[in-house]
Amino acid sequence: MRNSRGVTRRRALGIGGALGLMAATGLTSAAALARRPSLTGAQLRSDLPLPLPFQVPLPVPAVLTPVGTSGGADRYEITQREASVEILPGVTTPMWTYDGTFPGPTIESRRGRPVTVSHRNELPVPTVVHLHGGRTPAASDGYPTDLLLPAGRQEHSMHVEHGSGHMGRGSGHMEHGSGHGMHDPRAVVSELTRDYTFPLDQRPALLWYHDHRMDFTAPAIWRGLAGLHIVRDDAEDALGLPAGPRELPLMIADRAFAADGGLAYPALDPTLRVRPGVREPYLAGVLGDVILVNGAPWPVHEVDAARHRLRILNASNARHYELEAVTGDGRRLDLVQVGADQGLLAAPVVHTLFPIAPAERYDVVVDFSGVPIGGLVRVVNRLGSGRTRDVMAFRVARKAADDSRIPRALSADLPAWRRSDAVRVRDFAFRAGQTHAGHGWLIGGLPFDPARTDVTTRLGDVEVWRLVADVHHPVHLHLVGFRVLSRSGRQPLPHDAGLKDTVSLRPGEAVEIITRFDGYRGRYLFHCHNAEHEDMGMMANLEIV
Amino acid sequence: MLTVAASRTTTTGWLLRAVVSAHAVAIAGQPVFAGMYLTGDYAGLRLHAAGADAVTSIGCLQAIVAIAVWIRLRQAWPFLATAAVVAAETVQYFAGLDGALWLHLPLGVMTVVAVVVQFIDVWRRPLLRQGADNA
Numbered sequence: 001m002r003n004s005r006g007v008t009r010r011r012a013l014g015i016g017g018a019l020g021l022m023a024a025t026g027l028t029s030a031a032a033l034a035r036r037p038s039l040t041g042a043q044l045r046s047d048l049p050l051p052l053p054f055q056v057p058l059p060v061p062a063v064l065t066p067v068g069t070s071g072g073a074d075r076y077e078i079t080q081r082e083a084s085v086e087i088l089p090g091v092t093t094p095m096w097t098y099d100g101t102f103p104g105p106t107i108e109s110r111r112g113r114p115v116t117v118s119h120r121n122e123l124p125v126p127t128v129v130h131l132h133g134g135r136t137p138a139a140s141d142g143y144p145t146d147l148l149l150p151a152g153r154q155e156h157s158m159h160v161e162h163g164s165g166h167m168g169r170g171s172g173h174m175e176h177g178s179g180h181g182m183h184d185p186r187a188v189v190s191e192l193t194r195d196y197t198f199p200l201d202q203r204p205a206l207l208w209y210h211d212h213r214m215d216f217t218a219p220a221i222w223r224g225l226a227g228l229h230i231v232r233d234d235a236e237d238a239l240g241l242p243a244g245p246r247e248l249p250l251m252i253a254d255r256a257f258a259a260d261g262g263l264a265y266p267a268l269d270p271t272l273r274v275r276p277g278v279r280e281p282y283l284a285g286v287l288g289d290v291i292l293v294n295g296a297p298w299p300v301h302e303v304d305a306a307r308h309r310l311r312i313l314n315a316s317n318a319r320h321y322e323l324e325a326v327t328g329d330g331r332r333l334d335l336v337q338v339g340a341d342q343g344l345l346a347a348p349v350v351h352t353l354f355p356i357a358p359a360e361r362y363d364v365v366v367d368f369s370g371v372p373i374g375g376l377v378r379v380v381n382r383l384g385s386g387r388t389r390d391v392m393a394f395r396v397a398r399k400a401a402d403d404s405r406i407p408r409a410l411s412a413d414l415p416a417w418r419r420s421d422a423v424r425v426r427d428f429a430f431r432a433g434q435t436h437a438g439h440g441w442l443i444g445g446l447p448f449d450p451a452r453t454d455v456t457t458r459l460g461d462v463e464v465w466r467l468v469a470d471v472h473h474p475v476h477l478h479l480v481g482f483r484v485l486s487r488s489g490r491q492p493l494p495h496d497a498g499l500k501d502t503v504s505l506r507p508g509e510a511v512e513i514i515t516r517f518d519g520y521r522g523r524y525l526f527h528c529h530n531a532e533h534e535d536m537g538m539m540a541n542l543e544i545v
Numbered sequence: 546m547l548t549v550a551a552s553r554t555t556t557t558g559w560l561l562r563a564v565v566s567a568h569a570v571a572i573a574g575q576p577v578f579a580g581m582y583l584t585g586d587y588a589g590l591r592l593h594a595a596g597a598d599a600v601t602s603i604g605c606l607q608a609i610v611a612i613a614v615w616i617r618l619r620q621a622w623p624f625l626a627t628a629a630v631v632a633a634e635t636v637q638y639f640a641g642l643d644g645a646l647w648l649h650l651p652l653g654v655m656t657v658v659a660v661v662v663q664f665i666d667v668w669r670r671p672l673l674r675q676g677a678d679n680a
Contacts, residue, residue, distance in 0.1 A: 023655050034647030429585020444585060466587040489590055508583065508646050510590050
């Protein structure tokens with residue numbers, strides 16, 4: 001039987017075996033090398049010994065007192081300045097702050113009662129303040145080129161930027177007209193102080209304010225320019241949700257520390273004035289190895305054995321989390337979601353685990369009454385590994401009466417836009433690509449240019465936007481809230497409920513959103529809220545006419 | 546003893562060629578639609594999903610034809626290869642729905658290669674009744 005056919009068969013088996021081996025090797029390498037779960041960004045390593053988790057008490061940012069409350073409006077003053085902050089125990093960290101603290105002071109406001117915040121810039125760089133989630137007229141929305149310059153820093157200080165050739169070059173220097181940079185004739189530049197006026201004619205929600213300067217948003221937030229702004233109304237107060245000390249704002253952010261105690265950040269230009277961008281390995285986003293909650297590393301908070309309302313913001317530049325609350329015996333507590341980015345849901349949604357992308361907010365109620373006194377409830381990040389798996393912990397300290405409740409109906413004012421209401425459908429791809437400065441991030445194939453209007457829509461128009469991502473992109477629209485219609489052609493996920501202003505696209509995922517562009521006319525933005533992506537081109541203009 | 550008739554591809558053989566060819570055409574569209582989708586053409590998603598249904602269905606059809614080839618032509622190889630491809634396509638389908646791109650991308654490339662190899666194999670030589678020379 002050793003004829004030619006036998007040889008052919010042996011060879012065929014050999015070829016088949018080799019192909020099978022290649023396939024098996026390929027798939028096992030894919031399984032071994034790919035990040036599972038997927039993660040967009042690169043992690044910095046701190047050069048300091050890091051504290052043990054659950055040692056530092058959870059700080060709660062102080063509520064800012066208005067300097068004036070006359071005429072049906074509240075007036076606040078905030079000074080942006082450098083300050084030394086103790087983040088890690090016994091270590092001094094120089095930061096850029098709002099009023100000397102990180103996070104900045106919290107502003108508490110009522111629906112429909114206007115707030116004016118007068119910002120004074122004593123930092124070494126220009127700044128821009130954006131109230132994330134605010135329904136704000138364009139003049140106070142913090143357009144990236146509407147700079148607030150520090151005292152005595154004239155615009156020539158930004159002149160050198162022209163050399164770097166970055167596309168979305170900014171702005172404040174229209175007087176120069178040297179022709180290299182990207183000019184923005186519509187930029188409104190102020191010096192030293194600037195009043196931002198927020199009508200706050202919007203649903204009660206946890207908003208946050210942060211820096212939004214052209215090309216340098218990511219390092220400015222990283223250095224500390226972020227704070228909370230809460231909007232409330234009577235209807236929400238009447239619901240009976242946990243309140244007072246049982247309502248906790250939690251601003252989660254990752255950072256990394258240099259040996260001298262300062263914050264590490266892979267900026268190409270350490271002065272954060274001239275050349276934007278980060279070193280090449282960090283193009284996908286900068287991740288820290290220390291998880292801060294309200295500015296404290298892996299803090300612990302003593303609570304009553306009662307329901308608590310946690311108002312969670314992911315203020316990280318690029319890190320996504322999947323959060324769960326785990327008791328000492330490994331039980332996962334229910335996380336009852338009552339609100340999303342733009343306020344209360346129609347009805348509670350029960351999770352045991354939910355994802356939170358940069359700039360997203362989740363309003364959840366957790367009940368500690370079933371936890372033994374003295375027990376520890378850890379908030380765990382399922383997307384983390386090693387130290388970044390821990391977030392914070394609650395120590396259940398005492399039994400207590402609890403008259404709070406979670407009503408079955410939370411709100412009845414959510415917009416009911418239907419597909420048929422949409423006058424237009426737009427498609428946007430969020431993906432990596434080339435900008436004038438090299439590798440960057442694009443929307444619809446283009447890097448940000450303040451002088452180009454990407455989307456023009458009429459005030460009051462309802463539109464459906466279909467967003468497609470290559471890697472993780474948390475997409476944020478200024479001015480409006482939206483609802484998620486679908487994810488990759490299928491039903492939205494349970495955590496997509498409610499009215500949102502930031503939607504997290506996972507690698508290869510498509511999301512359809514629907515919104516109505518109402519409120520104010522003017523120039524707004526939509527962008528990826530991975531702050532590094534945002535600085536490297538992933539923004540676009542939205543003109544409401 | 547080889548007969549003249551046995552050197553010609555049988556009807557069953559032609560059926561296998563047809564279904565493998567259709568399979569190759571359908572699967573070649575998948576990376577095209579994926580590329581459309583990832584560059585922001587939302588219609589690409591629908592096409593990629595419809596393409597996945599088409600490819601998987603043709604794969605099952607090919608398995609049936611390959612069984613016929615096994616029975617009538619006494620050739621087991623087309624069925625064994627088809628079974629492997631159908632298994633890969635099933636995993637591929639759910640990896641895609643799940644967003645498990647670490648698996649979906651390499652397995653997708655391998656599946657395309659496997660179908661192309663099958664295409665070459667069925668067209669390269671006549672599909673004869675195996676063991677006919679022993680009859």
